Amino acid sequence: MTQHVPATGGEKDSLRISLDRHRDVVLWKLQDLDEDQVRRQMTPSGTSLLGLVKHLAATEYGWFSETFGRETEPLPFDDDDPEADLRPTPSETTADIVAFYGRARAASDKVIDELDIDAVGTAWHGESVTLRWTLIHMIEETARHVGHMDIVRELLDGQTGDHPRN
Numbered sequence: 254m255t256q257h258v259p260a261t262g263g264e265k266d267s268l269r270i271s272l273d274r275h276r277d278v279v280l281w282k283l284q285d286l287d288e289d290q291v292r293r294q295m296t297p298s299g300t301s302l303l304g305l306v307k308h309l310a311a312t313e314y315g316w317f318s319e320t321f322g323r324e325t326e327p328l329p330f331d332d333d334d335p336e337a338d339l340r341p342t343p344s345e346t347t348a349d350i351v352a353f354y355g356r357a358r359a360a361s362d363k364v365i366d367e368l369d370i371d372a373v374g375t376a377w378h379g380e381s382v383t384l385r386w387t388l389i390h391m392i393e394e395t396a397r398h399v400g401h402m403d404i405v406r407e408l409l410d411g412q413t414g415d416h417p418r419n
Contacts, residue, residue, distance in 0.1 A: 265370045268388040269362075274416070275395040276358060279306055281417055282402040283347065286409065291347050295405045302405050303350055304339045305398045310354040311338040312394055316387050317361035320374035326356065361391075 256277065258270045282302055283291055291303040307329065314325040331337040341350055365384065372384045382390075399415070407413045 264385070265365070265388075268370075268385070268392065269365055272388060272392050272395060275392065275399050278399045278415060279309060279354070279395065279402065280351065282399070282406050283351070286406075288347055290409050292341060293409065295408045299336070299340065300401060300405060301341070302402055302409075303341045303345075303347060305402055305405075306354050307341055307345070307350050308339045309395060309398055310350070310357040313354075313357040313361045313391065315377060316391055316394075317364040320376050320382060320387060321364050321368060321372065321384070322374065323360065323364060325360065326353075 256270050256274050258267050258274070262270070283306065286302070292301050294301050294304075311328045311330060314328055315330075317323070318325045329338040365388070368384050370383070370385045370388075373381050374384070374387070376382045403413060403415065
């Protein structure tokens, strides 16, 4: 069932539901596809559905857990390969990356639940950011990549849309 941002909801709850709406689409875009399809690079830059999920998982861990001083699991960032987080390795399965995304979401949700919207953390580049800013940034980041996923999915099998049709 598609979540809807409440028209009169509080700020933090509304931002969280907005993020969750896009997160849910990330997983929906993988449904009914085989391992080859989710890995297939559909653009000249190598964009694949599974690579985008991996990137979003690493990004959630980075922006929520690292920014607010929480532990993360090892993340696929590599100074020598700035695109490493966008590519599944041959040993990573769809189930592995979907589980990684689930753990990243759970860790992010814990930060969101525990902190006030005005809580301040330190981003990877050294700038101070609030939880509010981080939520907005992750909504933008996730929505942007869900748009990419929609195009890739359409190229794979013709399926389009931003949410399942009820």
